[in-house]
Amino acid sequence: MTIDLLKDLNPAQRKAAEAISGPILILAGPGSGKTRVITYRIAYLVRTVGVNPHRILAVTFTNKAAREMRERLERLLAGSVKDMTLGTFHAICAGILRRDGEAIGIQREFVIFDADDQEKLLKQAAADANVDPKQYPVGKITAAISSAKSQMTTPEKFRENARNYFDEIVARVYERYEKMLRQNNAVDFDDLLLKTVFLFKRHPEILKRYQERYVHLLVDEFQDTNLVQYELVKLLAGRHRNVAVVGDPDQSIYSWRAADLRNVFNFERDFPDAQIYYLEQNYRSTAKILQVASSVIADNRARKDIKLWTENEPGDPVCLLEAYNEQEEAQMVVREAERLTGSKKYRLSDIAVMYRTNAQSRALEEAFIRYGVPYKLVAGTRFYERREVKDLIAYFRLIHNPADSVSLMRIINVPTRGLGEKSIVEMQAWARGRGLSLFEALEASSTAVDKPPLTARALASFDIFYKLIQGFIEDSRQMPFLEFFDRVLERSGYQAYLKVQPDGEERLENIAELRTVAEPFNGLPPGEALSPFLESVSLVSDLDNLDETEGGVTLITLHQAKGLEFPVVFIVGLEEGVLPHFRSFDDPAQMEEERRLCYVGVTRAKRRLYLLRAFRRSLMGGSTVNEPSRFLEAIPSNLTTEAVSPNEPVQPLIPLQKKLYQYAERPPQAQAAQVSKSAAPGLSRTHVRPSAPAYKTGDQVRHPVFGDGVVISTLPVKDDHEIVVSFKDRGLKKLLLSFAKLEKT
Ligand code: ATP
Numbered sequence: 001m002t003i004d005l006l007k008d009l010n011p012a013q014r015k016a017a018e019a020i021s022g023p024i025l026i027l028a029g030p031g032s033g034k035t036r037v038i039t040y041r042i043a044y045l046v047r048t049v050g051v052n053p054h055r056i057l058a059v060t061f062t063n064k065a066a067r068e069m070r071e072r073l074e075r076l077l078a079g080s081v082k083d084m085t086l087g088t089f090h091a092i093c094a095g096i097l098r099r100d101g102e103a104i105g106i107q108r109e110f111v112i113f114d115a116d117d118q119e120k121l122l123k124q125a126a127a128d129a130n131v132d133p134k135q136y137p138v139g140k141i142t143a144a145i146s147s148a149k150s151q152m153t154t155p156e157k158f159r160e161n162a163r164n165y166f167d168e169i170v171a172r173v174y175e176r177y178e179k180m181l182r183q184n185n186a187v188d189f190d191d192l193l194l195k196t197v198f199l200f201k202r203h204p205e206i207l208k209r210y211q212e213r214y215v216h217l218l219v220d221e222f223q224d225t226n227l228v229q230y231e232l233v234k235l236l237a238g239r240h241r242n243v244a245v246v247g248d249p250d251q252s253i254y255s256w257r258a259a260d261l262r263n264v265f266n267f268e269r270d271f272p273d274a275q276i277y278y279l280e281q282n283y284r285s286t287a288k289i290l291q292v293a294s295s296v297i298a299d300n301r302a303r304k305d306i307k308l309w310t311e312n313e314p315g316d317p318v319c320l321l322e323a324y325n326e327q328e329e330a331q332m333v334v335r336e337a338e339r340l341t342g343s344k345k346y347r348l349s350d351i352a353v354m355y356r357t358n359a360q361s362r363a364l365e366e367a368f369i370r371y372g373v374p375y376k377l378v379a380g381t382r383f384y385e386r387r388e389v390k391d392l393i394a395y396f397r398l399i400h401n402p403a404d405s406v407s408l409m410r411i412i413n414v415p416t417r418g419l420g421e422k423s424i425v426e427m428q429a430w431a432r433g434r435g436l437s438l439f440e441a442l443e444a445s446s447t448a449v450d451k452p453p454l455t456a457r458a459l460a461s462f463d464i465f466y467k468l469i470q471g472f473i474e475d476s477r478q479m480p481f482l483e484f485f486d487r488v489l490e491r492s493g494y495q496a497y498l499k500v501q502p503d504g505e506e507r508l509e510n511i512a513e514l515r516t517v518a519e520p521f522n523g524l525p526p527g528e529a530l531s532p533f534l535e536s537v538s539l540v541s542d543l544d545n546l547d548e549t550e551g552g553v554t555l556i557t558l559h560q561a562k563g564l565e566f567p568v569v570f571i572v573g574l575e576e577g578v579l580p581h582f583r584s585f586d587d588p589a590q591m592e593e594e595r596r597l598c599y600v601g602v603t604r605a606k607r608r609l610y611l612l613r614a615f616r617r618s619l620m621g622g623s624t625v626n627e628p629s630r631f632l633e634a635i636p637s638n639l640t641t642e643a644v645s646p647n648e649p650v651q652p653l654i655p656l657q658k659k660l661y662q663y664a665e666r667p668p669q670a671q672a673a674q675v676s677k678s679a680a681p682g683l684s685r686t687h688v689r690p691s692a693p694a695y696k697t698g699d700q701v702r703h704p705v706f707g708d709g710v711v712i713s714t715l716p717v718k719d720d721h722e723i724v725v726s727f728k729d730r731g732l733k734k735l736l737l738s739f740a741k742l743e744k745t
C-alpha cells in the first residue's frame with residue numbers, strides 16, 4: 001500500500017508536484033508553497049515513482065535552505081536521502097570540480113578564495129599591473145571582474161570588448177589575477193560556476209555523464225539566478241529535460257549580484273514545451289498583511305500578473321509607527337517585542353526585525369542589549385571573518401595545498417618568526433625568478449646550494465617555517481583530525497601567541513568554536529578529513545549565519561530574509577533614502593528592485609507586521625531628516641493603525657540593570673571566587689570545584705542546555721547557592737549551583 005504523500009498539498013500544488021516529465025515553470029507569489037512543492041515533489045519522486053535519490057539534483061538559494069529541505073525530506077521519506085545532490089549552485093559546482101576539474105587543469109586540492117582573499121590577490125594583481133589604486137580603486141575593478149565572470153566573459157574576451165581606458169585597466173588586472181589564481185591552485189566564488197560551465201563545454205563526455213545521471217532537476221528561487229547558473233541548468237537538463245524551476249519575479253532582489261530576472265522569461269523561450277503552473281493561494285500571512293503587500297508592489301510596472309489570495313483570517317491592522325530618531329525607533333521595537341512576549345502569545349524567536357542596510361543593526365543591537373532582551377544578529381560578516389579563525393584556516397589551507405601562496409603569506413610571520421617584510425619580498429622575487437610557488441621556493445632554498453640573497457638568520461627562519469609545515473603535512477595524513485587540529489594550533493605557536501594578546505581569551509573561544517566545526521570530521525580516516533573540512537568552511541556564505549539556537553529576536557537584512565517566515569515582523573527605516581535606498585533615486589529599474597525588497601520584507605510576516613520610520617536618522621556618520629518612504633504612501637489607510645495597542649497603557653521600558661535588581665530580590669552579592677584552573681593547557685576550559693561558591697557577578701559561564709551567559713548574582717541558600725544567570729539566548733534563569741552543571745568559560 002502506498003501512502004498518499006501529496007495529501008498535504010492543495011490541488012494546484014499537487015498538479016505541479018506530479019507533473020514529473022518535461023520542463024515546468026512554477027510562477028507564484030510569496031507564501032504560496034513553492035518551496036513546499038519542490039520538497040514534496042522530491043519526496044514523491046523517490047517514494048511513489050521510485051526514482052533513485054542519486055538521480056535527483058535540487059538547488060536552493062542558501063546552504064541553510066538546503067539543510068532544512070534535507071531534514072524535511074528525511075522526515076517525509078522516513079529515511080536518509082544522502083545520495084541526492086542538494087545544495088547551492090556554488091556547493092554543487094565545488095563538488096563537480098573536485099571530481100572532474102582536473103580535465104581543465106584544476107587540481108583536486110584547489111582552495112576556494114573568499115571575498116577577503118580575493119581582495120588581497122586583486123590588490124597584488126593591480127600593483128603588479130602598475131595600476132594606481134587612487135585613480136582606479138580595487139573595489140571598482142573587483143566589481144567589474146566579478147560581473148564579467150558572471151556573464152562568462154574571459155579575460156581575453158574582456159580585452160577584445162574593452163571600450164575605454166578603464167576597461168583596458170580591468171582587462172590587465174583580470175589577466176594577471178587569473179594567472180595568480182592558477183598559481184595558487186585557487187578558485188574564487190564566481191569561478192566555481194564559471195569553471196564548471198567551461199568544463200562541461202570543453203569536455204562533452206564529462207557533461208554527458210552528469211546529464212545522464214540527473215534525471216530530475218529542481219531549482220528554488222529561480223528569479224535570482226544569474227546567467228551562468230541558468231546556463232548550468234540548461235546544460236545539466238540537456239538530456240532528460242525533466243527540470244522544474246520555481247520563482248516569483250516580484251521577489252527578484254539580487255540584481256546587484258548579477259541575478260537576471262530575464263532567466264524567468266527566457267525559460268519559456270528555451271523550453272518551449274514547458275508547462276507553466278500558477279499557485280495562487282497564500283498560506284503564510286493574514287489577509288490584511290497580504291493586501292498591504294500587494295498595494296506596495298502594485299506600483300511596479302515591469303511585472304507578470306501573479307494573483308494571490310488567502311483564506312486566512314483578516315488579522316490585525318498593520319502598525320505604522322513614527323519615531324523621533326533611530327534610538328527611539330529601536331526602543332519602540334524592543335517595547336513591543338516585550339509586550340508581545342509578555343502576553344505569552346509569542347516567543348522571542350517568533351519575532352524578526354528587518355532593515356535595508358547592515359549599519360542599521362547597530363542602534364537596534366544597542367537597545368536590545370540595554371533593555372536586556374536577547375537577540376541574534378544575522379550579519380554579513382561574522383565568525384569566519386574573524387582574524388584568528390582566518391589565520392588558523394590559512395594554516396590548514398596551506399597544509400592541504402602548499403601552492404596556496406595567499407594563505408602562506410597570511411601566516412608566514414604569524415606568530416612572529418623574525419621574518420621582515422624585506423626578506424619576504426626578496427624570497428618572493430627569488431621564487432618568481434625560478435617559476436616556483438612560494439612554498440616550493442622555501443623547499444628549494446632549504447636544500448639548494450644557490451640560496452636566495454638573504455641573511456643566514458632569515459634563511460634559518462624560512463627553513464624552520466618550511467619544516468614546520470612539512471611536518472604538518474605528514475601529520476595530516478596520519479592523525480585523527482582533532483588531534484591534528486590541536487597539534488597545528490600548538491606547534492605553530494599560534495595558541496601561545498593568542499594567549500598573550502589583550503583579547504586573547506575571546507579569540508581562543510573562537511578557535512574553540514572552530515574546533516567544534518571540525519568535530520564531525522574526526523570520524524573520517526586520517527588524511528581524508530582535511531579536504532571536506534575546508535570545503536565546508538569555504539562554503540559558508542554570508543547568507544548562512546542564521547543560527548538555529550532558540551530564543552532571541554532575529555535581526556536580519558531584508559536581503560537575507562528571503563524565503564523565511566516569522567509570526568511577527570518589524571521593518572525599520574521606511575524612509576526616503578533608506579528604503580528606498582538613495583542610490584536608486586535616479587534609476588527607475590533600481591527603484592523597482594527597492595520596491596520588491598520592501599515586498600519581500602512585508603510578505604515574511606505571518607500574523608503581525610510593523611512598519612517603522614524615524615523623523616531624524618544618524619546613519620554611518622551623517623544625520624538627516626528623511627521623508628516617509630514612498631512605499632508607505634501606497635498603503636490604503638483602512639489596513640493600518642498608528643497605535644500599537646489602543647486599549648493598553650504604554651509600558652515603560654526598564655533598563656537591564658534595574659530589571660536584574662528587581663529579579664534577584666536582594667542586591668547582587670559578590671562572592672569570593674574560588675576557581676580551580678584545570679591543569680590541561682590550551683582549549684580546555686576552566687573547571688569549578690562543585691563544593692565551592694565559585695561564581696561571582698560578571699563571570700562568563702556555560703550551561704549544557706541554556707548555552708552561554710553571564711552571572712548576575714549569587715545567593716547562599718541552605719547548603720547550596722542560588723545563582724542568577726543571564727543567558728545570551730535564553731534570558732534570565734535562576735539556578736541551584738549543585739544542580740546547574742555550570743562551567744566557567
Ligand atoms: P516564498 O516566496 O516566500 O519563498 P513559498 O512560495 O516558497 O514562499 P512556502 O515557504 O513553501 O512558500 O510556504 C509558505 C508557508 O505556507 C509555509 O509555512 C508552508 O508550510 C505553508 N503551506 C504551503 N502550502 C500549504 C498547504 N497546502 N497546506 C498547509 N500549509 C501550506
Ligand code: MG
Binds near residue numbers: 034035036563
Ligand atoms: Mg520559498
